[in-house]
Amino acid sequence: MEPLTVDVVHFYPRENAQTHNTVKYEVVNDENPTTTIVRRGQPFNGVVRFTRPFNEENDMVQLLFTLGDNPRMDTQGSIFIRRDVVTDKHSWSAKLLVVQEDTVSFEVSTPVSVPVGSWAVRVVTRLKSSTAREIYDFDQDLYILFNPWNPDDQTYMEDCSLLQEYLLNDVGKVWVGPIKTTRGKPWFYGQFDAVVLPACMFMLDRAGMPFHQRGDPVKVTRVISRIVNSNDDDGVLVGRWDGQYADGTAPSDWIGSVDILAQYLETQEPVPYGQCWVFAGVVTTVCRALGIPSRVVSNLVSAHDANSSLTVDKYYTENMEEMDFDPNNPVGADSIWNYHVWNDVWMARPDLPAAIDATPQETSAGMYQCGPAPLEAIKQGVVGVAHDVEFMLASVNADLMRWRRDPTAEAGYSVVDTNNFHIGRMILTKKPYVFDPLGDEDREDITAQYKHREGTASERLALMNGVRYSERAKRYYAVVSNLTNDIVFNLRDIDNVYIGEEFRIIVDIQNNSNEARHIKASLSATSVFYNGVKSDIVKKVEGKIVVGPNKNEQISISVKAEEYLPKLVEYCNMKISAMAIVDETKQSWADDDDFQVLKPNIHVKFNEDLIIGQPATAELSFANPLNQPLTQCEFRLTSSGIAGRTLKAPTGDAEPKGLITAQIPVVPNKTGQINLIAIFISAELKDINGAATVEVFEG
Template sequence: MDPLLVDVVHFYPRENAQTHNTVKYESVNEEIPTTAIVRRGQPFNGVVRFTRPYDEENDMVQLLFTLGDKPQMDTQGSMFLRRDAVHDKHSWTAKILDVQDGTVSFEVSTPVTLPVGNWALRVITRLKNSTAREIYDFDQDLYILFNPWNADDQTYMEDCTLLQEYVLNDVGKVWVGPIKTTRGKPWFYGQFDAVVLPAVMFMLDQRAVMPFHQRGDPVKLTRVISRIVNSNDDAGVLVGRWDGQYEDGTAPSEWTGSVDILAQYLETQQEVPYGQCWVFAGVVTTICRALGIPSRVVSNLVSAHDANSSLTVDKYYTETMDELDFDPNNPTGADSIWNYHVWNDVWMARPDLPAGYGGWQAIDATPQETSSGMFQCGPASLEAIKQGVIGVGYDVEFMLASVNADLMRWRKDPDSETGYSMVDTNNFHIGRMVLTKKPFVFDPLGDEDREDITAQYKHREGTASERLALMNGVRYSERAKRYYAVASTLKNDIKFSLREIDTVPIGKDFRVTVDIQNDSEEGRNIKASLTATSVFYNGVKADPVKKVEGKIFVGPQKKEQISILVTAEDYLPKLVEYCNMKISAMAIVDETKQSWADDDDFQVLKPNITIKFNDDLVIGQPATAVLSFPNPLDRSLSGCEFRVTSSGIAGRTLRIAAPDAGPKGLVSAELPVQPNKLGKINFVATFKSVELKDITGAASVEVFEG
């Protein structure tokens, strides 16, 4: 008798998907699925058919699972098909369930610490007491992923209902814009699209060069993901760009989701232009959720970039209070304040740290500073950030500064030992609010789905706990100690207050006002300047819009104010993407040399796209979606284009040109759709024209049976 010959091996992609929470992946729902997607540490079923009946007495059937081209102990599993195999969370087993002539049904168990990825299978058959062998190589994909539903998996989330959001939800929101006008930008993650897992494998195999045996450790893997989603070190997924020049790629504001980016990356095997922080964060969420790591997108409003590890953000001024655009104490780069910055939280246990630092961990794929020589950041335990414990890996100090640094202003002062004297210090400015999407809610047009998670990152501003956590971090940094030592010696008798601007609809004028109050018994002569500037969201200045300088006398115990009017004609030609504006005010008192500075950010607001359907949506039947919004400008819009993404229609992302729209007219286009999924489907849209960009909108709609 010869060894068994394998005719076919099958892993029941649809049936296994039901028990492994992988039923949403497109590739297991094809008419004849060839890709199986399962989760580690949980048994899955398979069947093998041979060309002759299986003889349990004499036939030996060995399954050899391998990951990567040079399998080692951690990246291979070898076992014989056995009736008496016992499931064990730490090892591979293959238990025979049923034998029907030449067909053997079996159940495979995998270790719960298994490296994740696309595993290969070889079936080796021989007879007992014989060395002759037959080899069969299974030629289909078998993905084994993290299993956050399993209590023994490092990614386990005790409240499993939350996994519906943090692993299985394929649409979300990213909060963008300055503190007063921040709004949720819809984003289509699309982690179940057939292109995503192959793109992630290409990214890890070809670009990250991450050892296969480390891919079961979510700490190491998410650190690599934070590095490889930007292209800075290693031809990763996205090229970051912030200067408004995107003609040779896709402008960050035009993307509606991650799938187009990953599809382009896989197809061209080149980094994709262009991304900004929320684009990086959207792609990270797609990758993490696709692999089974719970993930959420996090927006920090008024975010510090601490370039010199002082746990402060330092702004420097000349003797006459003109702002310097460099840091005299850090020639390699100045601190900056971003209107908002977006990164990710990922969920895992941290066996590499002392007890108590598991749960949500921050990772940041936007390239800002290097960590261990590469542009990567995290995972940093939120608990460590909150308590100011900067000694535990990774990058807790940088993240602590992002959400809780103090803003310090310094004026050139020849009489001071350091050459600069302190103007003021603001403990409340940085990390005003940290936002994410609320689980189980999606509000396409409003903010009902916004969740404030500031308290997970820091104690309430101004409380003793918050100061202690920051000072805990300062204690470990010599440079930070020096900065904070100066901050305790300031005395002033004039109060200045810059009035905040809440909202300015695009095309409307606004006024910048400073209130001045003299608390002393003597008159004061004050030199002041007010400036309005257009800025990119990362704090980089674009164009000055208007500036006024002057002198004002304020009598003893008196109040005065200074202000400027900025008209639409002043700012419209100077606006840059996302329409962010910064107003700055500086003043210096002649008699006492007291100096003051403050600034405020706001956004010129644009309308949202509404998406309406003429009829009920019925599966498989053509329908029409109408996209529209009012043109807010006193000028025509040309080169108009909508871009729409949905998980429930064929074609993934559709672009449609819209006719030119007159001044204050309606911008509108019709989109033919044919839904291919039942239940609720989501649409995410963006719009661009020559004159007006970054208009967004979303809709959720029910698809019925015919």
């Protein structure tokens, strides 16, 4: 008798997907699916058919699972299909279920710590009485992913209902914009798209991640934070923040991760261009695709501490002119971003969740990677814990310090003031289970997970705890003295400014002394990129004012639309700055504030019920807010619930102050609620978007 010859091996892609929470992956829903996606530490079923009947007494069937080209102990599983199997969460096994002549059904169990990836399967058959073997190589994809539903998996999420949001939801929101006008920008994660898992495998390979480490979510998320930016290993996205994107895609033109990952996989070249929320959107797609719960987190007024002082330092000349460099740090100046976006990921350690950041800001262990930094360590200021807690602590809780050149001071500079409340004003994410296409009902404030309430003893203790570990930070905090000043300045907040309207910068001055004070003051408005880099001065006024004893005065300037419109840069962020110095006492003061010039949203509507498989028309519209035409106009609409995923509709030029509309034919391919995300692109206006949630019915 000859060894068995394999005719067919089948791993029931659809049926296994039901029990493994992988049913949303597009490839398992193909008409004849050839890709199986299962989760580790949980049994899955298979069947093998031979060219002759299976004889349990004489035939031996071995399954060999391997990951990578050079499998070793922890990247392979070699198991015989047997009836007498005792399953064990740390071992591979294959249990014989049913024999029907030439067909054998079996159940495979995998170790709960097995590396994730695309596993190869080989079937080896022989007779018990002989060493002659037959070998059959399975030619389809079998993905084994992390399993956050399994209490023994390192990615386990105790509140499994949250996995509906942090693992299975393929649409989300990213909060962008300055503190007063921040808004949720819809983002299509699309982690179940057919292109995503192959792209994830390519990313881990390109990062050179050893296969045997791919079962450890701490190591995997750290590698993801590195490979989503292109700085070290030709990773996914090229970061750019200067507004010059003609040779690629402007960051504001992306509405989801799938097109980025598809382009990366196809070209195998870094994709131009990304900014922090684009990096974070791609990170969440990759994490959720691999089975790691993840969310996007926005820190409003975020510090980039370039010299590990746990302070953000601004320097001024003796006359209170702001200096655009840091005289104490030749590498680069600290900066304050209007907002910065990173990710939280979950893994079963005492300190979950943890933060990772794929935006390339500072190197960690010689590479542009950041995290995972446990939120609890950031909150308590425990900077000795891996990874990058100190950098994240500064991002959310550094003190803002202003320094003025002072020849009489030992360090050459004296402190103008310190602001303990400015950095990390609010930390936001999307609320689970809610999607508000038109407003912010789905916004969740998670500041308390990152820091104690500002001004409390606990918050000061956490920051000083971090300072204690840093020699440089100790030196900075040592020079801060209690400053007593008899003039009180207040830069007023600017409320909503819609594009095309004028605004006014106002400073209130209160003299609490019994003598008149002569004050030299300067007010300015500057267009800025969201990472704090200045673009153009829109208007600047300097002057002198006398404030009588115990009197109040006000200085102000107005800025008209025609003054700022030509100088606006992407996202329409403006910085207003005010500086003053008192002649008699040499008291100095400076303050600034950021706001965003607001733009209209796109309205998305359907005039008919949506039926699966039947064409319908999406109507998109918005009003041009400018007194000039818009050119090179295009609407884009994306959703995992429509055929074609991303649809484009170029339109003619938009009249000044006119309504611009487009009709896009769509064919729904899923029933139930689907979310649609729209953007509008033109040469003159960027970052116009909208969203809608609609119901699709059975035919």
